[in-house]
Structures are given as C-alpha cells and as structure tokens.
Amino acid sequence: MKKIFAVALGILTAIGGFVDIGDLVTNAVVGSRFGMSLTWVVLLGIVGICVYADMSGRVAAVSGRATFEIIRERLGPRAGLANLTASFLINLLTLTAEIGGIALALQLAAGVGPGMWIPVALFGVWIVVWRTKFSIMENVTGLVGLCLIVFAVALFLLNPDWGTLGTQASQPWTQITGNPLSYWYFAVALFGAAMTPYEVFFFSSGGVEEGWTRKDLGTERANVFIGFPLGGMLSLAIAACAAVVLLPKAIEVTSLSQIVLPVAQAGGKLALAFVIVGILAATFGAALETTLSSGYTLAQFFGWSWGKFRKPAQAARFHLSMIICLLIGGGILATGVDPVAVTEVSVVFSAVALPLTYFPILVVANDPEYMGDEVNGRMRNGLAVFFLAVIMVAALAAIPLMIITGMGS
Amino acid sequence: MKRATRPQRPLEWYRDPDGRGFDARLELLDRQMLDPDDVPISTVDDVELAGVEIGSAVDHDQPPTVVALLVGAAVLPRIFGGHMPRSRWDRIEWRHVLRADSVIHINTAADDMDATWLERWIRDRVIAPIPGGRHAPE
Numbered sequence: 001m002k003k004i005f006a007v008a009l010g011i012l013t014a015i016g017g018f019v020d021i022g023d024l025v026t027n028a029v030v031g032s033r034f035g036m037s038l039t040w041v042v043l044l045g046i047v048g049i050c051v052y053a054d055m056s057g058r059v060a061a062v063s064g065r066a067t068f069e070i071i072r073e074r075l076g077p078r079a080g081l082a083n084l085t086a087s088f089l090i091n092l093l094t095l096t097a098e099i100g101g102i103a104l105a106l107q108l109a110a111g112v113g114p115g116m117w118i119p120v121a122l123f124g125v126w127i128v129v130w131r132t133k134f135s136i137m138e139n140v141t142g143l144v145g146l147c148l149i150v151f152a153v154a155l156f157l158l159n160p161d162w163g164t165l166g167t168q169a170s171q172p173w174t175q176i177t178g179n180p181l182s183y184w185y186f187a188v189a190l191f192g193a194a195m196t197p198y199e200v201f202f203f204s205s206g207g208v209e210e211g212w213t214r215k216d217l218g219t220e221r222a223n224v225f226i227g228f229p230l231g232g233m234l235s236l237a238i239a240a241c242a243a244v245v246l247l248p249k250a251i252e253v254t255s256l257s258q259i260v261l262p263v264a265q266a267g268g269k270l271a272l273a274f275v276i277v278g279i280l281a282a283t284f285g286a287a288l289e290t291t292l293s294s295g296y297t298l299a300q301f302f303g304w305s306w307g308k309f310r311k312p313a314q315a316a317r318f319h320l321s322m323i324i325c326l327l328i329g330g331g332i333l334a335t336g337v338d339p340v341a342v343t344e345v346s347v348v349f350s351a352v353a354l355p356l357t358y359f360p361i362l363v364v365a366n367d368p369e370y371m372g373d374e375v376n377g378r379m380r381n382g383l384a385v386f387f388l389a390v391i392m393v394a395a396l397a398a399i400p401l402m403i404i405t406g407m408g409s
Numbered sequence: 410m411k412r413a414t415r416p417q418r419p420l421e422w423y424r425d426p427d428g429r430g431f432d433a434r435l436e437l438l439d440r441q442m443l444d445p446d447d448v449p450i451s452t453v454d455d456v457e458l459a460g461v462e463i464g465s466a467v468d469h470d471q472p473p474t475v476v477a478l479l480v481g482a483a484v485l486p487r488i489f490g491g492h493m494p495r496s497r498w499d500r501i502e503w504r505h506v507l508r509a510d511s512v513i514h515i516n517t518a519a520d521d522m523d524a525t526w527l528e529r530w531i532r533d534r535v536i537a538p539i540p541g542g543r544h545a546p547e
Contacts, residue, residue: 303452
C-alpha cells in the first residue's frame with residue numbers, strides 16, 4: 001500500500017512538475033500562431049525526454065553517480081569545461097526566466113509589479129533551497145502545480161471544434177502562413193522547451209539526493225513513462241487553449257495575461273485563480289530545480305561536496321554558488337528586461353545545448369563498469385541514437401533559424 | 410622525437426596479467442575522491458609523479474610512481490596549458506588512497522586534510538554564519 005502511494009505521489013509530482021515557464025510561453029505562442037500544427041514536436045519531445053531522463057535516472061540509481069561527474073570523467077578537463085560553461089550559462093538563463101515567471105505570476109495575482117516581486121521571488125527560492133528537505137520541496141511544488149490541469153478543463157469548457165484541432169494537428173502543412181522558416185524556428189524552440197537540459201541534470205542529481213538504488217528503478221520508470229507524458233498533455237492543452245481563443249482573433253502572445261486569457265474566458269475568476277496558483281507553483285518549482293541544477297553542475301564538475309541532504313555548512317561551495325547564481329539572475333531581471341523575452345531566448349539556446357548533456361549520458365549508460373548488467377539494451381540504444389540525431393539537427397539549426405527569422409517574427 | 414610504430418613488447422606485457430597496474434589517465438585523472446564517510450573531497454585534478462624527468466625516456470624496469478594526487482588550481486594547466494608553481498599545489502599523498510574503483514576512496518576525513526582548505530574557508534567565513542547554515546534541511 002505504502003509502495004503504491006509512493007509511486008502515485010511520484011507520478012503526480014512528475015505531472016505537476018513537468019511544465020515550466022518555457023513550456024507555458026512557447027506552447028501559448030505556438031498555439032496562437034500555428035494552432036495545433038506543432039503537436040508532433042511536443043510528442044517527439046516527450047518521447048525524447050522520457051528516453052533520456054530514464055537513462056540518467058538509471059545511471060544515478062545503479063552507479064550512484066550524477067551526470068556532471070561522469071561528463072568530466074569521460075570528456076577530460078578541457079572539453080568538460082567547455083561543456084560545463086555552455087550548460088551552466090544556459091541553465092542560468094533558464095533560472096532567470098523562471099524567477100521572472102514567478103514575478104509575473106505574482107503580478108497577475110496582485111495587480112502590481114513585476115519589478116517589486118523579483119526580490120521576493122529570489123528570497124523565496126533561496127530560503128527553500130537553504131532550509132527545506134528535498135522530498136518536501138518536490139512534492140509540494142509538484143502537487144500544487146497540478147492546478148495547471150485547469151488548462152485542460154478550460155479547453156473542454158470552451159467547447160472547441162475538435163475536428164479543426166485534429167486537422168491542424170494531423171495536417172500541419174495547412175497551418176503554415178507567411179515565412180515557413182518561422183514554423184521551423186518555433187518547432188526547434190518547442191523541442192528545446194520540452195527537452196530542457198536542466199531536467200536531466202536535475203533528475204539524475206535528484207536520484208542521488210533521494211538515495212535511489214536498483215530497487216527504486218520501478219518507481220523511477222513509473223515517474224518517467226507515466227508522469228512525463230501526462231505532464232506533456234498539459235503542454236498540449238495550453239497550446240490548444242491558445243489555438244481556440246487567441247488564433248482566430250490574431251492575438252499575439254507577449255505576456256502572461258494573454259496565456260491565461262483563454263482560461264479566464266472559459267472558467268471565470270475561479271479558473272483564473274487556479275491557473276495563477278498553478279503557474280506560480282510551476283515556475284517556483286522550476287526555479288528551485290534550475291537553482292539546484294546550477295549548484296549540482298559546478299559541484300559535480302569540481303568534485304565539491306553537494307546535496308540538500310547535507311547541512312549547508314557541509315556543502316559550503318555548493319550553497320555559495322547557488323546564492324551567487326540567484327543574485328546574477330535577479331541582477332539580469334533588475335535591468336528591466338522582459339521575462340517573456342528571456343524565456344523565448346532560453347528555450348532556443350536550450351535546444352543548442354541539448355547534445356552536450358545527452359551524448360555523455362548515452363555513453364555512460366552503455367558502460368558496464370558503472371552499469372553492470374543494467375546497460376542499455378538494443379531497443380533503448382536504438383531510440384537514444386535516433387533522438388541524438390534529432391537533437392543534433394535541432395541544435396545545429398537553432399541559431400541560423402533564429403537569425404534568419406529574426407526570432408520568428 | 411621518434412615514435413614507436415609497433416608494440417615494443419609482447420602483447421601480454423601490456424595486458425597486465427596480474428592486474429596490478431592501471432591506466433592513470435583513464436582511471437585516476439578526473440575521478441571523484443570520497444572520504445570514509447562518502448563525503449566528496451574533490452576531483453583528481455592532476456597527479457604528481459616521481460622517478461621520471463620531463464623529456465627523458467621512461468625506464469621500464471623502474472617505472473615512475475604516483476606520489477600524490479593534486480587538487481584545486483592544479484587543474485588549470487591541464488585546461489589552459491602553462492605551469493603551476495609547486496608552492497601552489499594542494500596535495501593528497503598517495504598513502505591516503507585506500508581503493509580505486511569508479512571513485513577513489515581516501516582513508517582520511519575530508520575536514521582533516523590541508524588540501525580542502527577552500528571549502529572550510531567558505532564554510533567558516535560565509536555559509537555557517539548565515540542563520541540555519543549549521544542545521545539540516547527540514
């Protein structure tokens with residue numbers, strides 16, 4: 001019974017924790033411009049993140065080693081440092097976007113801001129990183145994040161023409177208006193949002209934090225293969241809401257208030273309250289995950305003591321580096337830059353950084369020295385190599401597409 | 410420098426039949442070091458060798474030995490090239506090494522080593538004075 005409860009809790013938190021500010025913004029932007037015609041990218045991204053999150057979770061559970069220790073060991077200090085620098089900077093950009101997302105959600109609730117909410121968001125994230133146990137942090141943000149199911153509820157309340165949505169999804173070429181390269185630019189951005197690299201660092205480091213062993217592999221698989229796809233359905237619901245309400249009126253998504261507009265229209269104030277709480281939980285949870293990920297990557301690369309299961313004084317450099325990262329993120333937002341714009345940039349650069357994280361994991365998942373008899377089978381390797389190829393194409397195409405299309409405009 | 414074009418010894422010699430040698434580059438450098446309580450100490454940033462001069466040939470009858478693992482700033486020359494003066498080396502003597510598998514096990518507590526001074530400095534000056542710094546998360 002206890003076991004079933006633990007598995008169910010894991011699945012629920014995986015659903016509620018799947019969506020972050022990148023998914024919210026990108027799905028709404030795409031829905032309002034291209035309808036459901038990029039559904040295939042979301043589905044592809046979900047399968048990809050499942051394959052690689054499962055692999056990194058298995059490496060953590062079997063070998064007890066987290067991603068960046070292994071990246072350095074395999075790539076050596078020079079290529080390892082180049083990888084660390086790129087991954088770390090992109091994670092910092094994502095962290096900045098998430099903090100901005102918290103501030104925007106608070107602005108939506110309170111009617112003032114967002115500037116004044118940035119210090120509040122920074123302090124909130126820091127105090128949780130400093131004082132709260134890992135499992136409580138994950139469960140609370142994940143469960144409250146389930147409020148985002150209101151997007152799916154709103155979609156039904158809007159009573160859309162399901163046939164049209166289905167046609168958009170199954171015949172994407174009918175939806176491409178204007179510059180077709182913009183379509184591909186948003187395809188890459190959506191792929192980057194779905195497969196954000198920090199989720200992999202975080203998932204594997206979280207496995208070490210929670211002391212996973214081989215016995216927990218079943219729970220890990222349930223979280224990944226049930227929780228992530230259901231969380232991905234939320235992404236699609238966000239896009240569908242935008243496709244139903246915003247696309248016909250040609251409303252362009254530039255702020256959080258437009259993302260929640262369909263929900264408010266469908267369900268009134270009550271639904272709006274749920275969606276604000278959901279966005280707050282999702283961005284807060286993702287801000288915690290990216291903050292911890294910045295500490296994890298640095299600590300694992302340099303071999304420092306790390307982890308929330310230790311007292312802060314026993315992981316001093318880990319905690320100091322996270323404080324510095326939060327201050328840098330707050331500093332970027334203090335310049336008055338639009339958090340939605342930061343988010344749009346961060347998902348594209350995430351797509352660029354994907355191969356850096358995913359390739360070393362694939363190599364180690366095949367190494368019997370770490371994995372014993374839990375090395376990848378043929379099926380897993382086949383899928384992983386296929387996704388690595390997709391990831392490489394997306395990573396190489398991202399920057400040229402961004403320049404040619406002027407960020408999709 | 411003249412490169413060997415073919416193995417100079419029979420293949421068995423390289424295969425290390427008694428399993429006592431290992432490849433320092435593959436199995437020592439950049440590995441994580443843990444103390445007896447599994448607290449991470451550092452990554453192995455470089456190794457100090459004895460019994461070999463830079464530029465001179467290696468005598469295979471008296472092979473060079475690893476006398477210490479270097480941590481901290483010692484990694485910089487491996488990334489950017491150049492040279493780190495001996496006075497800046499943070500050393501962990503080879504006699505402290507218990508076992509080497511996918512991590513290197515060290516027989517001394519992380520806090521009792523000179524090489525980990527930076528962690529202690531940041532703890533004592535920055536992290537521990539912040540309220541809650543010495544309490545486990547709840």
